[in-house]
Amino acid sequence: MEINSTIWGAPSSWETYNISPINIEPFGGKLPVFDTSASGASINRYSVGSALAAEKLSTGRLIDASVCPWRIKGDSYFIRDVYRVALLTGSPPVFEASPLYDEYARNMGAPVALTWGNAPSNVYDALMLNPKFHWNEDFDPSSPQYSGAWAPLVDFDYRKICVVPVVVAYDSNTYQVAKVSLYTYLANGGNTRYRYIQGIYPRIYTGGAGNWQTSLMRLRPFGAMVKGFEVDNFPNFGEDFATYGDGLGEYVIGSTQSNGYTNYSASDKQGDAAASYRYQLTNHQHIFYRSIPEGWYLTDRDGSAFITEYDNVNNDFDADWIISQMLTLGLWVYTGPDINDFDPEHPDEYSWAPLFDEYGTTTGEGVNGPDASQTAAGGWTNNVAGENVYKGEEPPFDPSTYDPDNKTVLPSNAFISGNELYALNIGEVQGVLGVVNSTAENVASTLEVVQKFMTNNPIDVIKGLVYYPFVVTDYVEHDPSQTNVILGNIDTNVNGYKINQRVIVVNAGSCTYYPPNGLNDFRSYEPYSSAELYIPYCGSVQISPADYIGHKVSVKYLIDIESGACVALIYRDELAIDSIAGQIGVSCPITGVQTSSMAAAQEQAQRNSINSKIAIGAAAVGVGAAVFTAGSSLALTAAAVGGAATLTSAGTRLSASQYELEHQKIPYKSVGAAGAATSTANEQFCRLVIHRPVMLDGADLAAFGTVNGYACCITAPLSTFSGFTQVSAADLSGVSCTANERAALLSALQAGVIL
Amino acid sequence: MTLTLYSTTDDNRVVNKTLTAVGSAVTVRPTERLDMMAPNFLIDYAAAALGANYCYCDTFDRYYYINDITLETGRRMILHCTIDVLKTYAAALADVEATVIRSASVGGPTPITDKKLPVDPHKYELKSIKFDKSFQQDNNKSCYVLIT
Numbered sequence: 001m002e003i004n005s006t007i008w009g010a011p012s013s014w015e016t017y018n019i020s021p022i023n024i025e026p027f028g029g030k031l032p033v034f035d036t037s038a039s040g041a042s043i044n045r046y047s048v049g050s051a052l053a054a055e056k057l058s059t060g061r062l063i064d065a066s067v068c069p070w071r072i073k074g075d076s077y078f079i080r081d082v083y084r085v086a087l088l089t090g091s092p093p094v095f096e097a098s099p100l101y102d103e104y105a106r107n108m109g110a111p112v113a114l115t116w117g118n119a120p121s122n123v124y125d126a127l128m129l130n131p132k133f134h135w136n137e138d139f140d141p142s143s144p145q146y147s148g149a150w151a152p153l154v155d156f157d158y159r160k161i162c163v164v165p166v167v168v169a170y171d172s173n174t175y176q177v178a179k180v181s182l183y184t185y186l187a188n189g190g191n192t193r194y195r196y197i198q199g200i201y202p203r204i205y206t207g208g209a210g211n212w213q214t215s216l217m218r219l220r221p222f223g224a225m226v227k228g229f230e231v232d233n234f235p236n237f238g239e240d241f242a243t244y245g246d247g248l249g250e251y252v253i254g255s256t257q258s259n260g261y262t263n264y265s266a267s268d269k270q271g272d273a274a275a276s277y278r279y280q281l282t283n284h285q286h287i288f289y290r291s292i293p294e295g296w297y298l299t300d301r302d303g304s305a306f307i308t309e310y311d312n313v314n315n316d317f318d319a320d321w322i323i324s325q326m327l328t329l330g331l332w333v334y335t336g337p338d339i340n341d342f343d344p345e346h347p348d349e350y351s352w353a354p355l356f357d358e359y360g361t362t363t364g365e366g367v368n369g370p371d372a373s374q375t376a377a378g379g380w381t382n383n384v385a386g387e388n389v390y391k392g393e394e395p396p397f398d399p400s401t402y403d404p405d406n407k408t409v410l411p412s413n414a415f416i417s418g419n420e421l422y423a424l425n426i427g428e429v430q431g432v433l434g435v436v437n438s439t440a441e442n443v444a445s446t447l448e449v450v451q452k453f454m455t456n457n458p459i460d461v462i463k464g465l466v467y468y469p470f471v472v473t474d475y476v477e478h479d480p481s482q483t484n485v486i487l488g489n490i491d492t493n494v495n496g497y498k499i500n501q502r503v504i505v506v507n508a509g510s511c512t513y514y515p516p517n518g519l520n521d522f523r524s525y526e527p528y529s530s531a532e533l534y535i536p537y538c539g540s541v542q543i544s545p546a547d548y549i550g551h552k553v554s555v556k557y558l559i560d561i562e563s564g565a566c567v568a569l570i571y572r573d574e575l576a577i578d579s580i581a582g583q584i585g586v587s588c589p590i591t592g593v594q595t596s597s598m599a600a601a602q603e604q605a606q607r608n609s610i611n612s613k614i615a616i617g618a619a620a621v622g623v624g625a626a627v628f629t630a631g632s633s634l635a636l637t638a639a640a641v642g643g644a645a646t647l648t649s650a651g652t653r654l655s656a657s658q659y660e661l662e663h664q665k666i667p668y669k670s671v672g673a674a675g676a677a678t679s680t681a682n683e684q685f686c687r688l689v690i691h692r693p694v695m696l697d698g699a700d701l702a703a704f705g706t707v708n709g710y711a712c713c714i715t716a717p718l719s720t721f722s723g724f725t726q727v728s729a730a731d732l733s734g735v736s737c738t739a740n741e742r743a744a745l746l747s748a749l750q751a752g753v754i755l
Numbered sequence: 756m757t758l759t760l761y762s763t764t765d766d767n768r769v770v771n772k773t774l775t776a777v778g779s780a781v782t783v784r785p786t787e788r789l790d791m792m793a794p795n796f797l798i799d800y801a802a803a804a805l806g807a808n809y810c811y812c813d814t815f816d817r818y819y820y821i822n823d824i825t826l827e828t829g830r831r832m833i834l835h836c837t838i839d840v841l842k843t844y845a846a847a848l849a850d851v852e853a854t855v856i857r858s859a860s861v862g863g864p865t866p867i868t869d870k871k872l873p874v875d876p877h878k879y880e881l882k883s884i885k886f887d888k889s890f891q892q893d894n895n896k897s898c899y900v901l902i903t
Contacts, residue, residue, distance in 0.1 A: 419903060423900055424900075424901055425897050425898065429901070432901060465899060469890040469892045472898060496897075509887040509888025521864035585900070684889045684891070685885055685888060685889030686885075687886065688886075691879045693875065693879060695873055696873040699873040710863060710864050712856065712867050714855050715853070717849065717852055723858065725857070725860070726855065726857035726858070729853065731852045734851065737840070744840045753841055
């Protein structure tokens with residue numbers, strides 16, 4: 001069987017599989033093959049080009065990722081099916097619930113696909129008899145839920161599937177929620193009996209003429225169509241859902257009947273989602289009472305998620321509108337009393353064939369009766385429409401895809417790097433500096449040196465100190481209370497706020513850019529006017545008056561508080577359209593003592609002194625010292641004195657060692673370079689600077705206007721103008737004059753007249 | 756054919772000219788031919804006509820500028836005229852739909868660029884608008900970030 005390859009990359013045939021990358025990409029490089037060679041035929045996936053794939057294809061059928069040759073024009077109210085696609089087990093089949101209640105289909109431009117059904121005993125029949133609709137963009141073949149059973153198919157018998165519209169409503173005769181066909185709904189009096197319509201959904205029938213059968217399977221993504229349920233309306237009509245005339249109390253209790261429906265009665269007891277304090281609507285949505293915030297809400301199955309987008313309930317669904325919604329699915333729609341009367345090859349007044357536009361998108365329109373056979377879809381036997389294929393052209397760009405809010409939304413995630421950050425004031429900074437500048441004299445004791453400093457230079461822990469022209473804790477996420485600043489394993493006993501966020505947003509305020517009085521014309525725009533925005537710590541940025549005139553101009557800084565780098569976003573109203581980078585943090589260098597180095601050097605110097613006293617006349621440097629020290633200390637000592645150890649005579653050893661002890665060079669280390677602080681002395685607020693033109697000295701604008709008029713472009717009757725008036729074009733057809741006079745009139749008007 | 760003579764001080768471009776009658780209507784002597792767009796009317800000498808610069812011809816039902824007057828022999832004078840289509844069709848012009856590109860009645864400069872406007876090409880004035888927030892530097896508060 002051939003598949004037209006122009007339909008979004010369908011393969012050219014079942015038997016050969018020269019699949020383009022487009023085809024195989026959805027399947028991750030594997031081909032889904034309906035393998036009929038094995039008993040209990042199943043759909044498996046084989047690597048493209050593998051010998052095994054070729055072998056399987058020789059006996060099986062390629063189930064391609066291509067889709068039906070149409071797109072659905074969706075309605076914004078359709079709600080997705082509650083059930084996630086999954087393999088079913090058991091009898092009756094058990095679906096796996098999925099919280100997809102609040103997803104809406106809006107103008108789905110994506111191609112759709114049919115997938116085959118669940119847990120069939122005969123997979124081949126299931127392919128042909130139990131197709132399911134499926135959004136192509138929703139289809140994730142790598143997902144476990146698609147292992148085997150739910151591969152989309154392209155080859156199905158178009159005349160063996162149809163849709164019957166079903167209305168879900170409250171039946172005032174039975175006090176039950178009823179699901180009736182559209183025909184039954186209309187035949188039984190419509191809204192008179194079936195009040196409070198909850199929604200509609202398409203019931204799928206498969207099998208073909210004389211063999212129609214339905215199943216409980218939903219049509220994805222349209223499990224049901226609920227026009228909406230507004231919580232404020234519930235108290236007004238909720239009584240109808242309470243049985244036995246108890247009326248609606250503050251709460252309700254539901255009791256599930258053997259027929260599967262739930263009767264509700266008033267109750268004075270409030271409960272949780274697991275209890276029956278809810279009304280069950282079609283598609284297993286529930287109205288659930290919650291105390292915080294108080295009221296009735298439309299929730300998901302478990303009452304754990306609120307649905308917030310809904311419209312007024314109690315809409316009277318128009319039958320034509322219901323049929324139109326069904327026709328958007330792109331399948332035959334039957335609205336008659338008995339599905340067994342439906343024969344797509346002989347359509348009657350209740351048989352509707354859908355219409356498509358030139359891009360293959362359903363329109364919601366259709367043709368019923370015998371004329372339905374003359375439509376493109378009316379002639380399809382399978383999804384391959386023969387000459388009526390759609391070329392896969394994309395519909396024209398839909399301007400409704402523009403962001404309706406036109407608003408820049410900054411992400412809220414709080415990125416933090418691995419560094420510890422503390423917000424300090426000047427006093428706290430000085431306290432920390434006091435610690436890092438501890439000198440030998442400040443080391444309390446050798447024991448303390450060993451305990452704290454032998455392995456830790458406080459200055460080494462510090463990566464930088466940055467000053468900001470604002471109170472950092474006003475903008476940054478931080479611990480609620482101060483903690484001690486810890487430098488390695490040294491507690492400074494200085495308090496600071498630990499910061500939990502690296503990039504912050506600082507609002508620098510706004511102004512409104514209005515053209516000045518008397519200049520609300522072309523003079524306020526380029527090239528006659530120019531504007532620049534001075535942004536502290538960033539500089540000046542040229543902005544276009546045309547972009548901002550009449551709008552609010554605001555600035556927000558995005559600041560990396562570790563580096564002090566910033567980006568200033570310039571907003572026109574709610575949308576950021578310009579930016580400039582800068583440096584708002586001023587780096588402050590810190591110089592501190594490498595305390596542990598110093599402490600170790602001091603320790604070594606003491607030992608050297610002792611050793612030298614003991615080992616007078618000893619041999620090369622290092623021998624005596626090596627008796628008591630580790631190699632690292634010796635090296636530190638050498639570094640402390642600024643050079644490698646050198647041979648020295650025994651006679652001078654004593655004095656040299658003593659010199660080391662008494663003249664300990666303090667190892668300093670500087671962290672950070674001095675940042676440019678000039679910006680801190682500049683204006684600390686943004687300023688919009690506008691260069692405006694001025695008139696020539698002595699210019700009389702009024703006199704100019706009288707003599708020359710002002711430039712404009714207005715099309716209107718000349719009676720609406722006065723004074724000097726010059727036209728570029730005029731419609732003189734209503735003037736009864738000669739041709740020469742008409743030419744003279746136009747010439748005069750174009751030269752300028754005085755009305 | 757009768758001419759009504761007028762004088763007007765209005766600019767030729769004025770559509771609804773203000774006309775002041777001059778003398779009394781005069782009878783036109785036909786010449787060899789009379790061009791409706793630019794007629795030369797031959798009339799008997801009338802001193803008042805010398806003060807006219809505008810006229811109306813009933814036969815043509817049109818208004819004319821008197822561009823020149825020549826005195827002919829035989830106490831005749833010729834009024835050299837050109838048609839004033841503006842005054843002639845003033846009523847019809849009121850209803851004419853036109854795209855106007857310059858007009859005194861808009862009152863002032865518009866967003867349409869006007870290169871005739873006497874804008875100084877060299878001078879500018881600077882205006883500025885301050886934002887409503889500023890950084891408040893305060894060392895005594897947490898303005899420092901220590902990175903460890």
